[in-house]
Amino acid sequence: MKLAQRWTWWRERRRVHPPDEIHRAGELAEQRLAKISRAAGKKNGWHIAESVRIPDGEQGGKREIDLVIVGGNTMLVVEQKHWSGSFEINDEEEFIQHRKNGTTHNHSTVNQRIARKSRMLVAMHNERVGMDSGVDVRVVLAFTNRNLDWPASVMNLGSIVKDEAGFIGLLEDEHPGELNEALLETVTGFGTWDEVELNGGLMCKGDVLELGLGEVVDGWQSERRTPLVGRVDHRTGVRSLFSSRPSRLELQAGERRLEASLPYGKTLKMHVVGRKHPEDIPWSTIASINLSAPSLNDHLGQSLQKP
Template sequence: MNWPQRWKWWRQRKVSSPPDDIHRAGELAEQRLAKISRAAGKANGWNVFESVRIPDIEQGGKREIDLVIVGGGTMLVVEQKHWSGSFTINHKEEFIQERNNGTSHNHSTVSQRIERKAKILHEMFKARHPKGKEITVRVLLAFTHHKLEWPNNVGVLNSDVRNEQQFINLLEEENPGPLNQDLLDFVNGFGTWDEIELNGGLMLKGDVLGLGLGDDIARWQKSCEEPLLGTAKHARSFFSLWSKEPSNVELYYGQQHVKASLPYGKSLRMHVVGRKEPEDVPWAGIVRLNLSKPPSSP
């Protein structure tokens, strides 16, 4: 490798991508709600699935649901918001958030969007189990920031709107009865977003279309039936300019794993959530990855 290449790759390894504070706070709140929901709902047999991705045949692509919780023959479809400040709901059912920093943001029709996702999920289940037992689908909005000020007209929404404690109370107090195993298997069959963590803490969510590590790794990856995890380690000191193998990656699922040096200039291909086109993400900036298990649901 010539010196211009060494220098360029070293500069890539030195790049730090700090997380977006607003989105990171939301992600941490989602993880926290999922964790306490599992604890709260365990005694009554509630099963918690987070970041559930479902196909949207009508509009194309995939849609994400923050939490889908299954108990008995009931499916709770949950949208979580960890907003601070206050919000209003206008005549179109658009949610207008007024943040503490003085800015405002139109979150559009939050309730209508999650209701549509719940309908898609319900229709998919009925199509797969046309002769099965009828299920109950409940749509909930969970506002988890304790300092959020609510408007007086939340009752106009079709969704069940709750704060964090009210939501947890539901799981602790309601016993949904005998489990519908078909429903549990159905929800368990969906995947989640792939996650790529960059040096500095920025998390990219979306679909990893290819690891870019050669045909042997691609063939091995196709055999994965569980989430594929990985770590990448990079030497970033000035002296690593002289290293022949400054980066390496370890990939594993279950008891199987692969460890290899990363050649210069390798990138994985990813379609990041919210971006129009897939893009190349240099391995030199990646520190960790968590690829969703292959979905079994259509």
């Protein structure tokens, strides 16, 4: 290997990719709500699914739902917002946020979008079980930042609107009854985001298309039915500049484990959320991966009429 290649490889391993603090705050708020929802709803039999991604046969691609909560024959479809400042709702039902720094942001038709996802989800459940099982579907807007002022008009949208305490109170106070196991199976059968953490903490979310580690690993990846997690240890000292295998990878899916050293030039192909095209991410820049269990329900909803 040429010295220039070794130098580039070494620099890639040493480069720090700091977290995106703005998006990180929202992610932490989502994780917090999911965690306290599990604790609050456990006694009454509520089951929590995070970042549920459902296929959109009409518009293509997939749509994400922050939380889907199943209890009895009831399904809560939750859109969480951790905004601060205030917001207004215009005549087109667009949510216009006024931030405390003086800027504004149009979040479009938040309520209409989550209501559409709820209709898609229950239609796909009915398709899977072959009948209308009479699921009680409720759309919930959860505003979890206490530093947010709401307009009174938000209560006229037809959805349940709660702050964090009110949302947790709903799960603690309501007993949904005997669980509809088939409904829970439908919800948990959808996948979620794949996550790739770069050295330094930056988290990339999206779909990992190829691991790029050869036929054996790709075959293992295509056959798995459980989440795949991985950790990469990089040597970054000066002596590692002359090592032929300075990075070591550990992968695990269920009971299966794999360890391997990473040669020069290996990349992972990923379509990151918000970017137009897939891209190659060098393994030398990756700290860890957490890939969703493959969806069992991507065939659903492909022939449904517009919700």
